[in-house]
């Protein structure tokens with residue numbers, strides 16, 4: 159490919175080191191440059207329009223170009239562009255948002271701790287868990303159980319929670335003391351003749367066996383996304399969460415719900431915990447909390463989690479943890495306005511109803527020879543691609559990458575999680591826009607054959 163030396167593409171190759179990218183391939187193929195967005199659409203630097211069927215990175219819930227969020231950010235920037243929450247200081251937006259989050263939590267919660275990203279929030283959760291166990295005089299209670307295919311971020315500790323090989327390979331991860339149990343991926347992990355419920359029982363038994371083998375007194379917490387996102391949109395089998403929670407309750411192990419993707423309407427309820435009857439001790443939030451207009455994240459903690467930490471900070475004289483940008487006034491103001499929009503426009507119901515429409519439309523592909531499974535809940539879905547003849551002999555991810563390219567050519571931005579094509583569009587999406595995605599997928603599937 160020849161590029162004009164001063165083109166944005168050439169300058170990107172020259173100067174920009176990309177996240178989650180094969181740097182060598184990037185130097186050959188260059189970037190896809192997105193310049194602006196409107197509603198569910200984004201436009202590249204050649205003016206071509208795409209349906210953003212992933213809402214960016216599962217995150218732009220209210221869509222692109224929402225003037226109310228721009229106004230909220232501008233107003234807050236003029237009033238107080240920055241302040242922090244160290245050493246007893248606060249600002250009104252952080253207080254208002256903390257109250258709002260505690261009030262809207264799906265289960266009783268007592269406090270909000272602010273961070274800047276999903277990774278930092280999960281990293282903070284790990285530190286809080288360790289601090290809590292020390293506070294309780296149980297210094298051996300430090301291990302954390304996560305799941306294969308779970309995604310919790312990329313800092314050293316949160317990448318260790320993440321259960322995906324590419325986040326560990328060549329990084330010398332995971333850290334010791336972070337364990338991974340069975341992924342509740344029925345389509346991939348279920349055995350011949352095993353019902354969904356039996357599979358859920360097996361997942362819970364595997365967890366129980368891991369806890370027994372490690373020693374129940376050494377396990378601080380279990381962390382999971384109600385519905386896994388980056389691991390391939392893994393919708394848990396019926397009874398899964400009920401059975402997992404019963405195991406945790408037996409051993410005094412805290413439950414952390416990572417709602418970074420699920421939260422604020424994605425699963426057809428405000429929180430994924432409501433969709434699956436999960437009663438966590440902490441909820442991790444980011445992405446759709448501000449529709450990603452501003453980086454922001456927050457952790458909701460209940461009394462059981464918070465109180466020993468608060469007491470320990472009293473003994474030591476300080477909680478030695480906090481980020482300069484955490485609870486940023488602009489982020490907090492945008493989050494408040496974003497939540498207001500979600501509530502006023504009832505985007506949660508819209509996500510449930512249009513999600514059902516989307517999944518119904520996608521289900522027409524379920525019997526296609528190149529489709530292994532169509533799954534989803536609310537407005538998050540995946541189509542698992544398979545090769546009818548080559549099957550597992552085809553390198554994992556090859557079909558997904560090919561489909562991604564075909565969809566992009568047809569004006570749809572999706573994301574391939576190996577061979578699972580994920581769809582997670584803005585929650586404002588209308589049915590005719592959903593049809594654009596489905597029609598492009600049908601056309602691309604025909605070409606993939």
Ligand code: PLP
Pocket residue numbers: 215274275276277278280309310311312383387388416417418419444
């Ligand atoms: N947790 C979940 C469930 C996520 O999906 C993500 C990101 O995709 C993270 C945590 C990490 O968030 P961030 O990329 O903001 O660090």
